[in-house]
Amino acid sequence: MKGIDTPEPTAVRDQLERIVASADFEASNRNRRFLEYIVEETLAGRQDLIKAYAIATCVFGRGADFDPQVDSIVRIEAGRLRRTLERYYLTSGRVDPVVISIPKGSYVPEFVRNVPRAAGSAPAAPAATRERRGVSILVPGFEEEGDQSLYPNLTRGFTRHVIAGLTRFTELSVFGPGTSALQGETAERDIDYLLTGGTTISPLQFGAEVLLVEVRTGRCLWGDVFERAVETGGLAEALTEVAGAVVRALAQPYGAIFVARSREVDPANAGALSSSASVLLFRRYARTFDRSLQETVRRALEAAIQRDPEDAEACSCLSQVHTDMLRFGGAPTPAGADHGRQALDLARRAIDLAPNSSRSHHALSRAYWFAGDVAGSFEELQIARALNPNDTAILADLGQQHAVMAQWDEAIPLLETAYARNPGxxxxxxxxxxxxxxxxxxxxxxxxxxxxxxxxxxxxxxxxxxxxxxxxxxxxxxxxxxxxxxxxxxxxxxxxxxxxxxxxxxxxxxxxxxxxxxxxxxxxxxxxxxxxxxxxxxxxx
Known part of the structure; x- marks a missing residue:
């Protein structure tokens, strides 16, 4: 018996037509035929016959001698079609009446009604009691470009490396392939960005083409190609290096996500800025230490913390503002000591709230440096670096502190590496x-x-x-x-x-x-x- 969420065949066919006609369904003509074939076969009750051989011969034009153990074309194209569908439902398909998906490990599609949450039903508790913080990003998995049958787990491993690197930036909420198929759940989580692309591999080189898509508009905001030679360290090292480069380009200070979000910030309305907008305003100020923005940034962050006292990111940023008021306030004076105390208190509070946040330890390091605790400052910077090796601001601060102390053997390699990884x-x-x-x-x-x-x-x-x-x-x-x-x-x-x-x-x-x-x-x-x-x-x- 059909479940209450199972749509009628007519509704499924209407949805299929809606998908293949959409500009947001970025599939090849072959994969559009692939989707039409498996949907019609399932609606006709022939889902047991949907196998790699049937798809290859009926859709892809392969001959009767097709061997799926030798030719992985169906598996590769099914992965691409699956991710294309997921992207469609995160953009223009979010409110479509029917969801068509292809579960992993199968070529048989599933059909469910896309039932919005009932009016008046309670949202998740955190959303009801706390302002939404930071940025959410979905990484559903990268496509395998070309024949990667000799490396069956390569792209999945690369996806895991990218997700792990992004989670080190604790202001990001990162969702991976395990949640991407749950369309209702991802809609509830209010995903901001979709990270997608493909990987390539040859005996000499590993590469990835990466795109950042804004879910709300479907616009591609950023894209780049990353390549590394497969040398002494082998393929695993090349994969790790490419994943790190992708993460840094996206999430580090002044990376692609910062650029994409910064246009939302209006300094003229500091007291009403969201927590994430207040943090973005701080990043804009910290780029040049624009003194005309300093007081505005302070007010915005204080308002964010008043609304949500457990916002560790806002606390760490406000700590750094007080450190700046101390260190850029002209001559060191007794009046500046209060800024130093507030910087220390806010940084420690941020660590209490988020002990694994590199940004919290970075803020405490800066507060210690101007409190005369040089050893404590270096210790906190090393903790921050261990928590997030991809944050080049931490690397640069570490190099800068060694430089002012004329410890050149430590300073210059750190600064050179920081700027090489992040020219911005x-x-x-x-x-x-x-x-x-x-x-x-x-x-x-x-x-x-x-x-x-x-x-x-x-x-x-x-x-x-x-x-x-x-x-x-x-x-x-x-x-x-x-x-x-x-x-x-x-x-x-x-x-x-x-x-x-x-x-x-x-x-x-x-x-x-x-x-x-x-x-x-x-x-x-x-x-x-x-x-x-x-x-x-x-x-x-």
């Missing part, structure tokens, strides 16, 4: 390269790096331009840079020595920079007692 990293990390070249007397290279630093209302790019230019005899450029420093902080010359010491800059390196600043026309005398910061001594846990 904020330019502020270039200060590490500028310091490196300056310390070794390569003033032209130091100046080239300093010119790349684009930060708003922060003196350090201009400081390195002035110090490097004067050593090259470029008095005019050095003078302009000194003017830029005094425009930002008129008293910087009087507390520059204290400022560099407070930022844990290596004493010999600080002395060389201060001497160059003095030669460029900026007084670099010792800081007075009135400008000394109140020391913060965080309690280690």
């Amino acid at each position: 990293l904020p330019s502020s990390y270039r200060i590490g390269f500028a310091l490196f070249h300056f310390a070794h007397g390569r003033f032209a290279e130091a100046l080239a790096e300093a010119r790349k630093i684009d930060v708003s209302g922060v003196v350090y790019g201009a400081v390195m331009v002035a110090a490097s230019a004067i050593r090259l005899g470029l008095d005019t450029e050095a003078g302009r840079a000194v003017h830029a420093v005094t425009e930002i902080d008129p008293d910087y010359g009087r507390h520059a020595a204290l400022d560099l010491a407070w930022r844990n800059v290596d004493p010999a390196l600080a002395a060389a920079v201060l001497e160059a600043l003095g030669d460029a026309g900026l007084p670099a005398g010792p800081g007075s007692a009135a400008t000394r910061a109140v020391p913060l001594r965080p309690v280690r846990r």
Whole structure:
């Protein structure tokens, strides 16, 4: 007997016609015939005859000598058709009356009514009590391009690697192939993006073509091709490298997901921004430390936390805003100590809420650094790096901290790797390269790096331009840079020595920079007692 959710044959045929006519059903003509064949055979009661041999000879034009053990065409095309159907039902087919699906391990389709949740029925408890956070992304599985019969689990393994990498970014809600077939469930989960594509393999190279699709509109927002040679480490290493590259391109700071989401943020309405929009606004601010946005970002994050006190991501971002208010607030003063305490408290709260979030530990590392706990800062950064090796901001911060301490053997490889993996990293990390070249007397290279630093209302790019230019005899450029420093902080010359010491800059390196600043026309005398910061001594846990 048919179940109450089983549609009538007429409804199934109407749905089949709707699917094959849709622009969102991106199947080849052959796979459209494939779908029509298996649906009609099932409706005619001949589902027991739907086998690989019948499909190959009746749909794909294979001869009577077709052997499915040798030719995997049906299995490959069935996988493509299955994923194409899943994508269709995540886009224009979300509200269609009938769902046609092809269960894995079978070529026989299933038909169910797409029954929306009854009006007035209660949503899941978390949605009723808490603002939706972050971004949700579905990875239903990648297609196998070409004959991969010699590597039967390769693409599934690649899919798992990508999913595992994405879950390290705890602000993402990631769903894999196990949930993608449950169309009602994915609709309930309100999926934002679909990640799809295909893999290729040859004896010399593994590759993946990846597309990011916005579910709400069906638009393809981003796509790229990733390839790695199969060398000493073999295919497994190439697969891991490609998966890591895909994850970084998508999810790291200023990656494809950030770009796709950032257009939704309106700073003029800071208090009403959603939690995820507030975090995006913070990322926009942190790219250049735009001082004009700082207070707006703070208000937006505070409002998000007030609405949802358990939002670890917002807590970690707000912690970093308070750290910035402390470190970019001009001379270290007793008034700045309150920002330091709030930065520590918020970061620790974020870790309590989400102990496995790399972003929480990253925030605590920054708070420790300006609280004078250098060892604690490095420890938290290493924890953050272990939790998410694909977050290049963590890698760059680690390199930057080694750089200011003149630990070049550690600093430069970390910074080079971070920028190689993510050329879109904020330019502020270039200060590490500028310091490196300056310390070794390569003033032209130091100046080239300093010119790349684009930060708003922060003196350090201009400081390195002035110090490097004067050593090259470029008095005019050095003078302009000194003017830029005094425009930002008129008293910087009087507390520059204290400022560099407070930022844990290596004493010999600080002395060389201060001497160059003095030669460029900026007084670099010792800081007075009135400008000394109140020391913060965080309690280690």
